[in-house]
Amino acid sequence: MKKIIVGAILFTLVACGTKPTEEDVVVVETTTTNPKDEIEFIEDEAPVARAVYRESETILTDLVHTKLEVNFMWEKSQMNGVATITAKPHFYATDSLILDAKAMIINSVEMDGKKLNYSYQDSYIRIHLGREYTRDEDYTVVIDYVARPEEREAGGSSAITSDMGLYFINPMGEDPTKMPQIWTQGETESSSVWFPTIDAPNAKTTQEIYITVDDKYVTLSNGALISSKKIADGKRVDHWKQDLPHAPYLFMMGIGEFKVVKDSYTRPDGTSMEVNYYVEPEWEEFAADIFGETPEMIKFFSERLGVEYPWDKYHQIVCRDYVSGAMENTGAVIFGDFVYKSKRELLDENDQSTIAHELFHHWFGDLVTCESWSNLTLNESFANYSQYLWDEHRYGLDEADHYAEIEAEGYFQSAQMGGFHNLAWFDYDDKEDMFDGHSYNKGGRILHMLRSYLGDDAFFEAIHLYLEDNKFQAAEFHHLRLAFEEVCGEDLNWFFKQWYEGAGHPNLKFEQDVDEVTSEVTVTVTQNQDMSEWPIFKLPVNMAIYDDEGKHVYEVVIDQVEQTFTFPFKGEVKGIMYDDQQMLLAKTNKDKSTAQYIYQFYHGERYAARKDGLMKGSRDRGEAGQKLVLDAMKDPFWNIRLLAIGKMSKLKDANKEAGIELIKELVANDPSSAVRGAALTALGKLLKGEELKNLYIDRIENDPSYSVITTALQSLGKSDPDKAMELAAVLEKENSSKMLSGVAQLYAGYGELDKYTFFEQQFAASTIQGFDRLGLMNSFTMFVARQDADAGTKAFDIYKNIGENGSFYMKMFLGQNIGYISRQYSAKLVDLEEELKKHEESGDAAYADQTRKKIVDFTKLKEMYSAFEVELEEGDESGH
Secondary structure, eight states: OOOOOSSSSSSOOOOSSOOSSSSSSOOOOOOOOOGGGGGOOOOOOOOSSSOOOOOOOOOOEEEEEEEEEEEEEETTTTEEEEEEEEESSSSOOOOEEEEEOSSSEEEEEETTEEEEOOEESSSSSEEEEEEOOOOTOOOEEEEEEEGGGSSOOOOOOOSSOOOOOEEEEEETTOTTTSSOEEEOOOOOTTTGGGBBOOOOTOEEEEEEEEEETTTTTTTEEEEEEEEEEETTTTTEEEEEEEEEOOHHHHOOEEEEOOOEEEEEEETTTTEEOOOOEEEEEGGGHHHHHHHHHHHHHHHHHHHHHHOOOOOOOOOOETTTSSSSSSOOOTTEEEEGGGGOTTTTGGGGGOOHHHHHHHHTTTTTTTEEEEEEETHHHHHHHHHHHHHHHHHHHTOOOOOOOOOOHHHHHHHHHHHHHHOOOOOSSSSSSSSGGSTTTIIIHHHHHHHHHHHHHHHHHHHHHHHHHHHHHHTTTTEEEHHHHHHHHHOOOOOOOHHHHHHHHSOOEEEEEEEEEEEETTTEEEEEEEEOSEEEESOOOOOOEEEEEEEEEEEEEEEEEEOSSSEEEEOOSOOOOOOSSSSSTOOOEEEEEEEEOHHHHHHHHOOOOHHHHHHHHHHHHTOSHHHHHHHHHHHHHTOOOOHHHHHHTGGGGGOHHHHHHHHHHHHHHHHHSSSSSHHHHHHHHHHHHHHHHHHHHHHHHHHHEEEEEEEEHHHHHHHHHOHHHHHHHHHHHHHTTTTOOOHHHHHHHHHHHHHHGGHHHHHHHHHHSSOOOOOEEEEHHHHHHHHHHHHHHHHHHHHHHHHHHHHHHOOOOHHHHHHHHHHHHHHHHHHHHHHHHHHHHHHHHTTOHHHHHHHHHHHHHHHHHHHHHHHHHHHHHHHHHHHH
């Protein structure tokens, strides 16, 4: 699922594998401060109750095989099902089977053709088997039921916005913008809304499903398509079978008039595996552009892990109104419609990180599953880290490091807002809380630190062992630790206790003292995090000193509240890298001179080093600082060039002129649309008149990127709105969600009432989708608030329709939009009252009458929108 860390003698790290070191470490002196001197220990009061502990589900019964036979009542958004479940006691003999079954009608339960007694509540069924069975005996029960997902009291979280399990989208075809479809979402425990099961991550079962549909529909489920047979009344039965066991939350169905674009992956033995893409008809031509890297991803991950992709196919389907980003259902992954992008839109952004994330889950989550939601990071941290691995492989180390930095910042922000907790979190309030910046972002960054410490050979051999030892089973984080320890031979409890069983991250202050007399530099490191809440971290790290003879790397361990490390140097200390591998998950305060930062930009190999060198070295007001900015505009990595553009104000005189010429070159020829857009924005502050206007028009007419065109369009709108509107009218013909969203932004600020039809058409069509549709609503609101009362009256029906049929996010933000309009109408009424007063004082009766009519109209609108806002607020409070 996807919605972004030594004593008085030399201490040399000993770890598995060969770690790159340029020379032996020479530490002249190391001193430490005893943490007991820094912390006041307070004896805890006696606890009044046992602490909360969210343990793994107790396994009373082993599921062996689950067979489902289903058909659908589209008009009721319900499903008829027959579940044939083979199971056996796990260890203790029992005469009962307890299954999760939410919001169902149970018609009958049988075994060997005989009725069984059962008791059913709204969330589980207890079946009396008629006699006691031992762990050596299988039994099979047949449950006839009706799944009624809309009868379930819906819940959800920020990551998975609904837990209805089974979703009927536009089932009667009343919304022309959405193809009718059915899909499922099982994680966390919602599969039991559409079939009875043991809905826990540590349950595993093989599976097959017979899906009866009208013959016009395509179906998708887990496993191989065994048969597809036409039957009476224009219907068809598709039989899908998954012979390898997996967790019930990974079961899926997808049904609709999808087009299937076929692709394949060739296994090392030469056999071909299907890799197909299920999309709506209008996106058929772009399916290979969106998903076409998938076979290469399967090959890369299989080779990197040393474990061949274990399942019999890998299909991907795009669904409307999906309740999360994407979901790793075994061999049948669901994506939200945000991935729909034309070939031209893909120039600006792609979703390969999400595609990689869901694919990697097929090893971490599907093959080896976290045994409890408390251990969710075993699934999500690896999927998160796959994005780094793929970026590193496909786009280079700078790209990987750039997005790793964003992932780390995502953890810091998530924790700041939602609180800090252990990575393996056993006292959460709700299992849905596990889907946060800890399980994903922090977990991924921690894996990278472990990789940096052990080296690639040991790291990948250990996760290979973890997968082999635990395949088709459930695991907890200790299984991961033991796999790493077996490979490298080191007790790694220190690492797992502070990062998995502890909360927080180090807050480090680095200071340096250069002694020219002794030719020694002393680095002092202080851990400033709250020691009463977070541990004193043990941090193996490589420090690098740059002097007249080059770069010297030293391996040290930070493990005290305060430590000093002393290193020799020759000639001059030109730079210091306190974390040469740029891998620490930590907040840092680094003591370096501006000159050292400038040196770091030119000599730091990693993205983060060059970025910090630019951002802090550009504080230099002299020639060196200005040269740094100009050189950074030529950096091989796009984001460094983009950041350098933002430093343009630092340049003076001839350097400024040189900078302008460089930025013009970037606008015209940079391969990154993000850089071209940033350069275009910068030139808006540097150029004037016809030159600037012509530049905007040129980019609107000639740039291949919709993002750059939108930037140019918005900028032109500020200086020449008439020309911008003229060019936007031509762009209305583009069949692009991104481009039409950009046109809507322009019309929000400058469009008159004649542009109302544009918005009306976009809401009635399906071109603008995903998060762009949310942007469309926001632009429409800005537009409507600027118009007369007639526009507000017409718009109300559109807003009501969003409230009834909009996606989750559209509904989530609808109240804010309605509230904005209501406030604008209040302000408008104040202005109209002032206007009326002036007309009455001047005796302009006709204008006064017109104003009174406007007051009446806007008063009605204000009351109408205010009432709707209250209605939406009450709906939020009631959970609807």
